[in-house]
Amino acid sequence: MTAKLVLNSGDLLKLSPVATPQKIRVNRRNLLDELAYLKTVEPVNLLRDCILELRQKLFNPNGGLLIPAGNFELSEEMSLDYLLEELEQIAGAFTLDRARYYLNRLEKGLTKVRTGLINDINLNRWKEYRDINTDSLWILDRRDNSGVHTAQYWGNFVPQIPSQLMKRYTKKGDWVLDTFSGLGTTMIESQRLGRNGLGIELQAATAARSTALLEAEPNLHNVTNRVVVGDSAHLDYRRTLEDAGAKSAQLLIMHPPYYDIIKFSDDDADLSNAPSLESFLEMMGRVIDGAGEVLDRGRYLALVIGDKFSKGEWIPLGFMTMNEVQKRGFQLKSIIVKNFEHTAGKRNQQELWKYRALLGGFYIFKHEYIFLFKKN
Numbered sequence: 001m002t003a004k005l006v007l008n009s010g011d012l013l014k015l016s017p018v019a020t021p022q023k024i025r026v027n028r029r030n031l032l033d034e035l036a037y038l039k040t041v042e043p044v045n046l047l048r049d050c051i052l053e054l055r056q057k058l059f060n061p062n063g064g065l066l067i068p069a070g071n072f073e074l075s076e077e078m079s080l081d082y083l084l085e086e087l088e089q090i091a092g093a094f095t096l097d098r099a100r101y102y103l104n105r106l107e108k109g110l111t112k113v114r115t116g117l118i119n120d121i122n123l124n125r126w127k128e129y130r131d132i133n134t135d136s137l138w139i140l141d142r143r144d145n146s147g148v149h150t151a152q153y154w155g156n157f158v159p160q161i162p163s164q165l166m167k168r169y170t171k172k173g174d175w176v177l178d179t180f181s182g183l184g185t186t187m188i189e190s191q192r193l194g195r196n197g198l199g200i201e202l203q204a205a206t207a208a209r210s211t212a213l214l215e216a217e218p219n220l221h222n223v224t225n226r227v228v229v230g231d232s233a234h235l236d237y238r239r240t241l242e243d244a245g246a247k248s249a250q251l252l253i254m255h256p257p258y259y260d261i262i263k264f265s266d267d268d269a270d271l272s273n274a275p276s277l278e279s280f281l282e283m284m285g286r287v288i289d290g291a292g293e294v295l296d297r298g299r300y301l302a303l304v305i306g307d308k309f310s311k312g313e314w315i316p317l318g319f320m321t322m323n324e325v326q327k328r329g330f331q332l333k334s335i336i337v338k339n340f341e342h343t344a345g346k347r348n349q350q351e352l353w354k355y356r357a358l359l360g361g362f363y364i365f366k367h368e369y370i371f372l373f374k375k376n
Contacts, residue, residue, distance in 0.1 A: 024058070025067040026083075028076040028110060034065070035107050038090070039100050047099055051091040055084065076110060082128040118250070118299060120171050132167050138338040138370075148188060148213040157255050157304055161338070161370065162186040165253060166193050169300040172221070174250035175241070179232040179291050184210030186253050187225040194221035198244050200232045203265055231269045233286040237294045252295045255304040256284060259317055277315070285324045292328060295375050301330055306368035312360060318369040330373035337367050 034054055041047045057063030058080070067075040086106045093099035109125040121129060143149070143158040162185060166176060172194040178186040181199025183206065190197035191214065201207040210227045219225075224245055241249065257264060257272035259280045264272045274280035288301075295301060303325060308315040326332060357364050 022079065023077055024080045024083075025075045025077050026058075026065050027067050030064050031076070032107065032110060035103055035110075039103050042096055044093070044096060044099065047096070048091045051087050055087055058083070079128045079130070081130070082125065085127065115171075118169055118171070119167065121167075129167075133164055136334060136336050138164075138336055140339065148217045149185065150183065150213070157185060159185050159189050161255075161304060162189045162253060163193065165300075165302050165370075166190060166195055166251065169302075170195055170251045173223070175246040175248070176251045176253065177237070177241070177249035177291060177294065178253045178255070179287055180254060180256050181210060181227050182206065182255070184214050184227050186255075187214050187227060188217050191217055191219055191221070191223060191225045194223055195225075196223045196244075196246065197225040198241060198246070198249075199225075199227040200230050200235060200240075201227050202229070202231055202267060202270055204229045232291065233269065233271075233283050235290055237290050241294055248294050248296050249291075250296055250299050252291055252299075252301040253304070254287065254291070254302065256287070256321075258306050259308055259315075261306075261308055277317075277320075281320060281324055284321055285327075288325055288328055292330070292375065297375050299375055300333070301325065301373040301375065303371040303373070304368065305371070306365065309362065309365070312362075314362065318371070322369075322371045325371065325373050329376055331376055332371065333374050334370075334372040336370035336372070338370060339367055 034057075038047060038050055038054070041050050054065075057065045060066075083106075086102065086109075090099050090102040090106070093102060109122070112124055114123045115121060116123070121132070138160075140158055140160055144160055144163075149159050162176075162178075166189060170176060170193075174195050176186060176190045176195050176197040178197065178199040181187065181201040184199055184201075187197045187199045187210065199207075199210065201210065207227045207229045214225055214227065226244060228240060228244075230240065241247065257270070259274065259277060260272055262272060264270055267273065271280055271283050274283055292301065303321060305318045305321050307319075308317045322332070322335075353364050
């Protein structure tokens, strides 16, 4: 794809929103030399002309800034949008001091890495992480069905959820624990992102299916991801993690059944067969107790759950389960609302459900929650 360059009334080069390559590889040394030169240019009008020339080099294979694919020596992978926006901000400065401030910031992003304790995000280039959502409302048009991901299992959550959580709250090589593994969505994303993962699944047949999917997913980072059969409410998590090669977990993901909305099995240990709401919450409490022990302090627990409607009454199942986590000393950090348009139970019944809603005076479920907690 090629990018279309245009000039606006202020003679600033802009990138049309059409067909922008997501990533480019630049010659780091040559780009730093260009930035060093720009810091010597004055007045501002001349600086803008020089930035125009620099940006044109980014689309010229012979401009000295681009590096052919596969040549990683002295190269830097960057978002083209990020680089162009930074240059545009420099060119839009009204004073040389402000322009040089932006130049120094761009140079810092190329020469220094500043990450936090729990992820690999380079805060010196935070604008580059457009794929990471920091808002509390997640609108996802469709689930990611790439690779071995499949929607052929009731209750599967969309892969974008564990992907987002791992990018925000883990580093490469960390361990992710999923207490309700299902078809292994979390483990598949963990393997793709270079994290190690352990999934717990009550049903042996489901665990076997998820293991087969996981084995079919390329392991480009040579990490360990596995699914084991077990009851999450009565599991020796420490020993199970040690058997997998880990001492503790750095991220805990829980996507339990939404009480009895979907019956996953006939097993009494299955939370979807809890005899009452109180029993469901008690069973969830045992899961939180056991899994929470192996989560490192200062790391995050993510609870993905929705509410329930029964006998004309909205049951705030999400917030009730949230309270079970809070009772155990976890600090609530965020409540994310995620949309969903279709469920297996309501498939091809949109008109019927609208009629029921109008008749019964309620609103149709279109969301679920992601509760984020930090272990103190």
